[in-house]
Amino acid sequence: MESKAAIYEVMYRRRDIRRFRPEPLPEETLAVILQAAHHAPSVGFMQPWNFVLIREQSTKEQVSALFEQENALAATVYDHERQQLYRRLKLAGILASPLNLCVTCDPTRGGPHVLGRHTIRETDVYSTAAAVENLWLAARAEGIGVGWVSILNNEALKRILQLPSHIIPVAYLCLGYVDSFGDEPELQKVGWAQRLPLASLVYYEQWGQQSHPNWTPLPFPKDELIPTCELTYHSQHGRDALTYYSKGIPLTASWY
């Protein structure tokens, strides 16, 4: 039972991280979280992913410049007040994080006829996104923060990392230890967006049906009833995260 609770716990405690500590990641830990990513599901067992690991300052600086440029453009789409809030948000930790990682998708892997991809071609990038989620959860279990930087121009990113033209950069991630994982998503904390009520997202038998004669509405767990356990970290650098949990912060505060 405790094992099962640990799986939910790591999902509820995962955060998109933009503030990192500078300590490098132990190579053993990095290997283990890449292994977790590699065990994601993939269409036709195609395993379309590659992992480009980046520690060099010059590369990080190029990607960071790309982010700054795109982020300045992105800010302009918002109206006055929201734009002010947007500009105050910290949306990437490219230079501060000890490791950057680009997870890519090779649509040609496994030849032209990947089993199960005949009619829905996008299943290759979906597989890669599942690998990113596995990596994110494994990192969280190791006390390592992950931030997904999507405010980038992919064509420019491909030039920086020398990706062949057919390779799709699915995720540009920043990884590193953190001071804390935050008790709720950053965007919720600052009032940018709220978690939606799950019941409003579930339909019975067909689109739009929020009730149905053959269903009783699902008993979604109240936050305080979500099974939980203390994740224990044993890595040297994960100690802060451990301290954070042991403070006994009410769990209700953590899932939104």
Add this chain to the structure above:
Amino acid sequence: MESKAAIYEVMYRRRDIRRFRPEPLPEETLAVILQAAHHAPSVGFMQPWNFVLIREQSTKEQVSALFEQENALAATVYDHERQQLYRRLKLAGILASPLNLCVTCDPTRGGPHVLGRHTIRETDVYSTAAAVENLWLAARAEGIGVGWVSILNNEALKRILQLPSHIIPVAYLCLGYVDSFGDEPELQKVGWAQRLPLASLVYYEQWGQQSHPNWTPLPFPKDELIPTCELTYHSQHGRDALTYYSKGIPLTASWY
């Protein structure tokens, strides 16, 4: 440490399932695994997903007919021997599984300017794929098998489920209890595809560099060294899975 091992364990033991037992899923369990999906990361906290739950036989039959039609087409792309193997594979359990579930993406959720999606629009479907992976892992922890059916025509599927034109059906899933999860991916067992060596998928500093002066090659865990623990299931219907594990099948056999 045990908690952390449980997280890797559920990733390594997850399988794409096509054979199901008929028992219905308890609604509490279903609610919990949907909750896990809902806690996936999403670009700009957009939460673009919906969950369409399907138990009605008539809907399953329509989707199953769709699958049969597309699968017959898909088989023809393979040469003689591979086509014979393809036709022997069981690639869906739409009718046999007690629950079908379509996970969709609404690209309009959160308005026209979702934070972080300015330049990479596909981050909305990537978010939805991450939700599918959370759901898949949570189901596995509950002893419930999940099969992703991608051999479908999405336009026809949208008509069956009455999805509005702008809604993207990202994943059509079959869920149910199983007799066993299999000790390796089905496609590997039958010789269709093999798991790739992880070291061959990792590049250092830029695309194609399998070594780099500032990196020692990462120490990827040998299979038998992957941390593991026995997952324990307490649901009535998960008992078979538990029995299966307690047979002490060598762990090396389970991850490929």
